[in-house]
Amino acid sequence: xxxxxxxxxxxxxxxxxxxxxxxxxxxxxxxxxxxxxxxxxxxxxxxxxxxxxxxxxxxxxxxxxxxxxxxxxxxxxxxxxxxxxxxxxxxxxxxxxxxxxxxxxxxxxxxxxxxxxxxxxxxxxxxxxxxxxxxxxxxxxxxxxxxxxxxxxxxxxxxxxxxxxxxxxxxxxxxxxxxxxxxxxxxxxxxxxxxxxxxxxxxxxxxxxxxxxxxxxxxxxxxxxxxxxxxxxxxxxxxxxxxxxxxxxxxxxxxxxxxxxxxxxxxxxxxxxxxxxxxxxxxxxxxxxxxxxxxxxxxxxxxxxxxxxxxxxxxxxxxxxxxxxxxxxxxxxxxxxxxxxxxxxxxxxxxxxxxxxxxxxxxxxxxxxxxxxxxxxxxxxxxxxxxxxxxxxxxxxxxxxxxxxxxxxxxxxxxxxxxxxxxxxxxxxxxxxxxxxxxxxxxxxxxxxxxxxxxxxxxxxxxxxxxxxxxxxxxxxxxxxxxxxxxxxxxxxxxxxxxxxxxxxxxxxxxxxxxxxxxxxxxxxxxxxxxxxxxxxxxxxxxxxxxxxxxxxxxxxxxxxxxxxxxxxxxxxxxxxxxxxxxxxxxxxxxxxxxxxxxxxxxxxxxxxxxxxxxxxxxxxxxxxxxxxxxxxxxxxxxxxxxxxxxxxxxxxxxxxxxxxxxxxxxxxxxxxxxxxxxxxxxxxxxxxxxxxxxxxxxxxxxxx
Amino acid sequence: xxxxxxxxxxxxxxxxxxxxxxxxxxxxxxxxxxxxxxxxxxxxxxxxxxxxxxxxxxxxxxxxxxxxxxxxxxxxxxxxxxxxxxxxxxxxxxxxxxxxxxxxxxxxxxxxxxxxxxxxxxxxxxxxxxxxxxxxxxxxxxxxxxxxxxxxxxxxxxxxxxxxxxxxxxxxxxxxxxxxxxxxxxxxxxxxxxxxxxxxxxxxxxxxxxxxxx
Numbered sequence: 080x081x082x083x084x085x086x087x088x089x090x091x092x093x094x095x096x097x098x099x100x101x102x103x104x105x106x107x108x109x110x111x112x113x114x115x116x117x118x119x120x121x122x123x124x125x126x127x128x129x130x131x132x133x134x135x136x137x138x139x140x141x142x143x144x145x146x147x148x149x150x151x152x153x154x155x156x157x158x159x160x161x162x163x164x165x166x167x168x169x170x171x172x173x174x175x176x177x178x179x180x181x182x183x184x185x186x187x188x189x190x191x192x193x194x195x196x197x198x199x200x201x202x203x204x205x206x207x208x209x210x211x212x213x214x215x216x217x218x219x220x221x222x223x224x225x226x227x228x229x230x231x232x233x234x235x236x237x238x239x240x241x242x243x244x245x246x247x248x249x250x251x252x253x254x255x256x257x258x259x260x261x262x263x264x265x266x267x268x269x270x271x272x273x274x275x276x277x278x279x280x281x282x283x284x285x286x287x288x289x290x291x292x293x294x295x296x297x298x299x300x301x302x303x304x305x306x307x308x309x310x311x312x313x314x315x316x317x318x319x320x321x322x323x324x325x326x327x328x329x330x331x332x333x334x335x336x337x338x339x340x341x342x343x344x345x346x347x348x349x350x351x352x353x354x355x356x357x358x359x360x361x362x363x364x365x366x367x368x369x370x371x372x373x374x375x376x377x378x379x380x381x382x383x384x385x386x387x388x389x390x391x392x393x394x395x396x397x398x399x400x401x402x403x404x405x406x407x408x409x410x411x412x413x414x415x416x417x418x419x420x421x422x423x424x425x426x427x428x429x430x431x432x433x434x435x436x437x438x439x440x441x442x443x444x445x446x447x448x449x450x451x452x453x454x455x456x457x458x459x460x461x462x463x464x465x466x467x468x469x470x471x472x473x474x475x476x477x478x479x480x481x482x483x484x485x486x487x488x489x490x491x492x493x494x495x496x497x498x499x500x501x502x503x504x505x506x507x508x509x510x511x512x513x514x515x516x517x518x519x520x521x522x523x524x525x526x527x528x529x530x531x532x533x534x535x536x537x538x539x540x541x542x543x544x545x546x547x548x549x550x551x552x553x554x555x556x557x558x559x560x561x562x563x564x565x566x567x568x569x570x571x572x573x574x575x576x577x578x579x580x581x582x583x584x585x586x587x588x589x590x591x592x593x594x595x596x597x598x599x600x601x602x603x604x605x606x607x608x609x610x611x612x613x614x615x616x617x618x619x620x621x622x623x624x625x626x627x628x629x630x631x632x633x634x635x636x637x638x639x640x641x642x643x644x645x646x647x648x649x650x651x652x653x654x655x656x657x658x659x660x661x662x663x664x665x666x667x668x669x670x671x672x673x674x675x676x677x678x679x680x681x682x683x684x685x686x687x688x689x690x691x692x693x694x695x696x697x698x699x700x701x702x703x704x705x706x707x708x709x710x711x712x713x714x715x716x717x718x719x720x721x722x723x724x725x726x727x728x729x730x731x732x733x734x735x736x737x738x739x740x741x742x743x744x745x746x747x748x749x750x751x752x753x754x755x756x757x758x759x760x761x762x763x764x765x766x767x768x769x770x771x772x773x774x775x776x777x778x779x780x781x782x783x784x
Numbered sequence: 785x786x787x788x789x790x791x792x793x794x795x796x797x798x799x800x801x802x803x804x805x806x807x808x809x810x811x812x813x814x815x816x817x818x819x820x821x822x823x824x825x826x827x828x829x830x831x832x833x834x835x836x837x838x839x840x841x842x843x844x845x846x847x848x849x850x851x852x853x854x855x856x857x858x859x860x861x862x863x864x865x866x867x868x869x870x871x872x873x874x875x876x877x878x879x880x881x882x883x884x885x886x887x888x889x890x891x892x893x894x895x896x897x898x899x900x901x902x903x904x905x906x907x908x909x910x911x912x913x914x915x916x917x918x919x920x921x922x923x924x925x926x927x928x929x930x931x932x933x934x935x936x937x938x939x940x941x942x943x944x945x946x947x948x949x950x951x952x953x954x955x956x957x958x959x960x961x962x963x964x965x966x967x968x969x970x971x972x973x974x975x976x977x978x979x980x981x982x983x984x985x986x987x988x989x990x991x992x993x994x995x996x997x998x
Contacts, residue, residue, distance in 0.1 A: 145956075145991075147932050147933070147994065148932065148933045148991065148992055148993055148994045150956060150957055150958060150991070177994050178994060178995075178996075178997050179927075179932070179997070180932055180933075180994045182994075214959060216859070216958060218993075220894075220895070220996070221857065221858075221895045221993070221996075222858065222859055222860075222958075222993045223859065224859045224958040224959070295956075295989045296988075296989055301932075319819075320989075321950065321987040321988055321989055745825065746825075746827060747819075747820045747821060747824045747825065747827065758830065761830055761838075761840050761842060762828035762829065762830055762840040762841055762842040763828050763830075764828065764829065764830045764924065765827045765828065765829070765924070765928040766924055766928075767922075767923065767924055767927040767928070768927070773922075774922055774924065777922060778922075778924065
């Protein structure tokens, strides 16, 4: 199933890359021609002809609504008397992104059907000659309007007959035209953004769905539509257009999507007319699937499911559940789980009371299940929020990795007897090795799950990959199976006396066993250090090891008395002060020092004759962080700031702040990022939302040409 | 029955950390599109013109300003210049004391990019009559205004407030014949402003070639 999916993707890539139309058609970028589906037509007959555009590779022509820029193809006819010629019928368009714009059009070899009706008094034996002045705009990165004259002729006969070459091709082109479909209903609902909901019976089987409006004013072509799929259909955001009162008038257009055809995905379209009204039910579920090779993957990828897998059948689901269960079992013996479980298992040796133990078993089980399901819920929510996450994502932040490494290190030291928790120090309860209560068992389960996540990467990638690409329900089922497998061994141990008897009696060996168990802890810590090395490099590892050393000193010194405890705490605090930066993802090379933003500070600095660069940012704004890493953190930029004597102020909008909101509104913004440069004199310059080093340096050094 | 507070703390802290991280991801998504609303202050700018002087929006306060995004290689721009249509409106406007600024946001190497000398020569060749031609090769100004096409027109009133944005007229075509009988939105908006009326058609979809940003 997964293989079939990859094959489909590979086939699609191959199809897009193949140089199918490499031949340059003379001087024009579009080789245009007219063809009739009929080799002869009868008087009074309505038949179909096509405008064929064979478009040079890398170029495109336009749909009836061209999108952000461009222009639709036009034909002006000179037809024999009595012949009626209809308008161009537009095949399903594709979205053609160009920089920040999105256009709608066609590439490759395209057929545009046109209906022609012969007059009833046409004379058999005559030949009807047609001439069309064709005008189209064809664009790659630049645009060229092309004009040419096209002709075709068709004989009149008492009985018409099909053209053997063009008859079938034109019939196929007509069959693939977007048309209204029975059972497809649509509504346009006012709001901010307005919502278009469409019932589609095959909503679960489609990907890369998008609404193409006939009316250019209705929406901004380059605005994300955030397509969502529900059980009954799809919904789109309609935003950015100049039309007023969206939701009051009917809306027409084409809903285009890809659907599977054997191993391939093919484009299809449905023509809709949406009436104003309440959104249709069950059309607003998970983000619609977006494939990586979709032209608008960048625009719609955030906010939509990135990967696409075919919907699973029952056998596939059972297989995935089985694999997940098996994976859960295996997780029990993984190095990042076993230490936690070993400690837990050891607690039985402390003396098991069967009734209480069973209760603890249930609580442990509940802890594992709850945590797995919470993680599944989080994964579903994150997926909904548009973050392409893999399993193990909670270890993607260096500070989380660091904290876990320090935790395992400290537990190891504890097991070795370097320090004891309890007594006069803080009486924080028993150690891990002590028998735990119900809540303790619950959180042992939770902790085990958290610790298990990194191990799942190699073992569970398959099942979790399937879970992530499937519906939320299947995701929850798969995580449940995983949790079941994971929780079962230790839960059984709680329940089955026979198994419990396998656990040795308490004795002097426990101390030794406890100390031996310290080493898996250290192994887990070492593994996490390795993970951190990938995340934060040598500086991160140095910081973590220094922190670990200081922590070790603190833990050891704490038992020598209050003065030593204070000394140890001080040592840790001082070490922390100097080492935290790489662990929270801050590059220590960041040499551009910032001050907090305020209007008064800007005025004050400008009063001193200095330029001021203001960065309105927020911790949750990914664009801001990317810009800060890419354009504001290099030594070169810092040097340019120093040379131009420009101050760097930061307005942090992580928490809502009315002063900053007002400042953003002053520049017509509703959100961050916003970058402003105030020269010592004159108006502020608004920088683009995507920064590069050279934009920043050019702006502050005044070299704007 | 004693509850191990340590276990509680460890498990609780780990769960809280995961939840906090998830929350941070969920909160993401507050970035705004670069666009300006009619009725809002037009974005300030400071760019060099074709003669090398730095021009800012502030220096024109008290006068109506028209911004015209242009690209001399774009067929839609050519339609308006080759027929003398754009030059006519420029002359009408500047005669009324209106500031007319051409803006070139094509990046170096892209269609329509001109240096100062090139831009001056193009104005001469076209017999155009802008107040100045602004050079925005980094696209900073174009992106601040959300300029999408050439031509893309903006009108800013004497108080610095944006009053019109969009197409130059109602004929989204590169064919010279389309000029005949076209309704020029810029001319209409300037007339509305001169008469002290609200601009009747204040927002239209611009047409033309995409701006060739870096």
